[in-house]
Amino acid sequence: MTDSLPAPAQTMDAALTAYRGYVAGKLDTLTGQVLTLKASIGNNDLAAARPQWLDAQLTWQEIGAAYGSFGDLGDAINGLPSGLPRGTADPGFTGLHRLEYGLHHGQGPAELAPVAATLYTDIGALRGKLPSLTVAASDLPIRCHEILEDSLRDNLSGNNDQGGGMALALTAADLHGTRVVLALMATLIDGLQPGYTARVSATLDRLDTALAATKANGRWPVWRAVPLSGRQPVTGALGAALEVLAYVPALFSTDD
Amino acid sequence: MTQHTPPPGPDAPGTASDGAEPHAAGSALPRRRSFLIGAGSGAAVTALAATGITAASRPPESTTAAPAPAPAVAFHGANQAGVYRPAAQQRQACFAAFRVLAKDRAELKTLLRTLTAKGATLSTGLRISDPVPAEDLPAVAGGPPPNSGVLGEDVPPDSFTMTVGLAASVFDNPAYGLAAKKPKGLTGMTVFPNDTPDPAWTGGDLLLQLCADSTDMIHYALRDITKATRGVLALQWRINGFHSAPRPSGSPRNLFGYKDGIVNLAQDDQLVWIGKDSGQPAWAVGGTFIVVRLIRMLVEFWDRVGLGEQDGMIGRHRATGAPLGGTTETDVPDYAHDPDGQTIPLDAHIRLANPRTKATDASRLLRRGYNYDLGVDLNGNLQAGLIFASYQRNIQDQFEATQLRLVNEPMTDYIEPFGGGYFIGLPGVADKHGFLGEGLFT
Known part of the structure; x- marks a missing residue:
């Protein structure tokens, strides 16, 4: 939907390498999008932040991070409130969906700026770890x-x-x-x-x-x-x- | 599951078929696998590529005898099963309405072929050693099995019947080009004065009535059929029902405690099947109109009413099922000698439903309903009642004429019709070469 499809790989190893490159590119895009989103939240421009959240969320979806494949960092970036003792108010609820929640439930920079900052850090951490992540x-x-x-x-x-x-x-x-x-x-x-x-x-x-x-x-x-x-x-x-x-x-x- | 990196592609001679080897027709799981990935055989590959519902045109294998003593009900015949066949109504049922997502006439035809194959296979029963029916996506080593396993390895016949009906909306859909085939009198469901239709329980293009003697068979069948038709049928509403055992004998009781279905139409009455002289399109001969009405029964309220008043509303004695003034359920009410309703009130349900006059005889219909028990309503009352299912050759002259007589009957205070639909039950499938609704496409 946003970019063209990659060429077929001839071996599984080549496919994994190419996929890793694809994810790296997506994480770079996501880093820029979250930086923009973080700035809008900091400026209390929530009308701008809402579609920017969607842009970032869609980039994350395009990575295809199904079934928790990025471990704890994946949860920090894309976790949900389910299973947390305090639900949406739980400090363990972080990342993109936490921002979505705040942006649609009347929260502002006071609540959301720290969430956005942590998200930015977590994405950077994932991007840094990517080359060393082993994939079956x-x-x-x-x-x-x-x-x-x-x-x-x-x-x-x-x-x-x-x-x-x-x-x-x-x-x-x-x-x-x-x-x-x-x-x-x-x-x-x-x-x-x-x-x-x-x-x-x-x-x-x-x-x-x-x-x-x-x-x-x-x-x-x-x-x-x-x-x-x-x-x-x-x-x-x-x-x-x-x-x-x-x-x-x-x-x-x-x-x- | 163990995974391995597949061998490289075409450059390495022989590797492609080696790669397919784990799925090939081996000794342990031979025939189930061979359909999908038959050791690289061109035929098997073509079959896979064309699978999905298109493969259903191949009639199911029916060489296997019933694996258990549970009886099989013949799927093939001039009329569909589930109406008069088997003679003794099964104990369990599911009524499910689907939106048809087939994009054109060809896909609709394929869908009906798939349903036919499913109905035939499930009616016969299936052993694990049988070939995977052509309408299923076949098994692959390490992949999802074609059989959910809910019934164990073998699927018993369990008196299973599948009855298929189409709503007016299918004939009105220009994508199918069936306007000229639309049966006369097939309309949307009429809303009667005492009805409170709920959009969540109405509508749907296609009705599946699944009946069997056990609940797990009903569940298995619905799950199996929806898997084989994924993307073409969208389940819209469904309700499961049960047909009670006689208490203590005779006709089973409904959830008001009354024996129900005491008087019903025999096939000889010729009021059920659409005949050659019916004025209906030729393709519909052998079919029947199916009316499904989901009728909630306010059982708590009912239970707070005196027995005499209950009997008066129904027109029968609760204990015996006998018409008021009679002694056994098979006694025939004598309305001619009770013109003022001294014995059976003029507005008793059985008297309005079937006044037993020459003028009303042709409005009789076949009922084969099921009780349902769904859970809890907003206020903690039981959500329970009757899946009314009737079969007739003419909806207006039979079901609607009867229903109009029942408008504002005293019992309406205790019931709430909230869902259902009108359908044309398709004619039967003569043999393994035919399919349901075949006449629509000729």
């Missing part, structure tokens, strides 16, 4: 499947929503993240199962179309405000994509 060979095949499982489980369920209502935008970004991983893996996937990448892509195209159809005046509506007749094509296309994506990890499995 199974990571990318699973990621092909599970980024969009998270869209269904976390975004479209409303579980992630801290007031922004942007589940559709986040899902579109997740879709892009999935396409990036799939593009990197295309040669490897098709080597195991000729034509499978095209088959997956067809389901993703349908999801793209369904997502786009919800837009009004070029803007993403709040997901829960979309009528059922508009939600069904989105969840239907997502479900169909997931059924097909679920086989990608198995292609690379040695289970018997």
Whole structure:
């Protein structure tokens, strides 16, 4: 959605290297976006900060950081209040969703500036650690499947929503993240199962179309405000994509 | 799960098929795997690429006998099962309404083929050693199994029936080009004076009525069917119901404590199946109109009413099910000799529903409803009632004529119809070569 897809890698090692480069680029983008967001919050310009939060959140989604793959730093950057004793008031609730919460619940610089500062630091820390993070060979095949499982489980369920209502935008970004991983893996996937990448892509195209159809005046509506007749094509296309994506990890499995 | 880096691509001779080897037709899991990734065979690969629901045009294998004594109900026949077949109504049911997301006529046809294959397979039962039905995404080593395992490895027939209906909205959708095939009298559900329709429990393009003798079979079947139709059917509302055991004998009781379904239509009455002379489109012959009404019963309120008043509202004795003045449930009320309602009040439910006159005989319908028990309402009352399901050859002349007689009956104080819909139950599938709704496409 924001940039072109990478060229297919010829080996899993090459795919992992290319993916790491992709994440590094995204984290650089995110660093700049959070710096801007932090400044707006510091200036008490919350009207500017709200769309800037979305920009940053979407960049994070495009990384495709499914299933806690960045550990504690990932939680600090993208954690949720669930499971914390004091919920949204818990000091352990930090990062992008914490800013989303504050920006949609009448909070200002006093509460949010320290959160933004910590977020900026955490992203820097992740960016610094990235070259040394080891990634299992199974990571990318699973990621092909599970980024969009998270869209269904976390975004479209409303579980992630801290007031922004942007589940559709986040899902579109997740879709892009999935396409990036799939593009990197295309040669490897098709080597195991000729034509499978095209088959997956067809389901993703349908999801793209369904997502786009919800837009009004070029803007993403709040997901829960979309009528059922508009939600069904989105969840239907997502479900169909997931059924097909679920086989990608198995292609690379040695289970018997 | 153990993962490994796959071998490099085309440059390394033989590696592609080596890479596929773990999934290939081996000894341990032969036929289930071979459909998906058959050792690199071109046919298997093509099958995978074309899978999803398009593969459903291949009829399911039905060579396996029922694995357990639980009976199988024939799927094939002139009419769909779940209406008169099996003769004894099953104990459990699910009524589920779906939005159809098929983008065009071809996808709709494929969907109906998939549903047909599912209905046939689930009715017959399935053993783990059977080939994966063509309508399923097949198993891959290390991947998701095609069978949820809720019933264990083998799927018993369990008197399972699947009955499919289409709403008017399918015929009105220009993408399907079915306007000329729309049955006469298939409208949206009429809102009657005592109804309080809830959008969350109404609408839907396609009805699935799943019946079986156990709750886990119902759950399995719905889950299995939705997986095979993901992206084409969007589940919109669903409700599970149960058909009680006789207490102590005779017809089962509803949640008001009254025997229900004592008087019902026999097939010989010819009021259920759409016939050749019905004036309906030829494709619909052998079908039936299905009316589903979700009727909440305010059971706490009902339980605070005197038995005499309850009996008067129903027109029967609660204990025996006999019409008032009678002794057994099969006694026939004699309205001719009770013109003023001295014995059975003129506004008793059974008297309004079926006045037993020549003029009203043709408005009788087949009922095959289920009790439901959903949970708790806003105020701590039980959310429970009746899934009313009726089958008739004409909605207006039968269901609606009956319903209009019941408007403002005394019992309306204790019930709240809140959902459901009107559907054309498709004609039956003659044999394994046909599919549900086939006549729509000719």
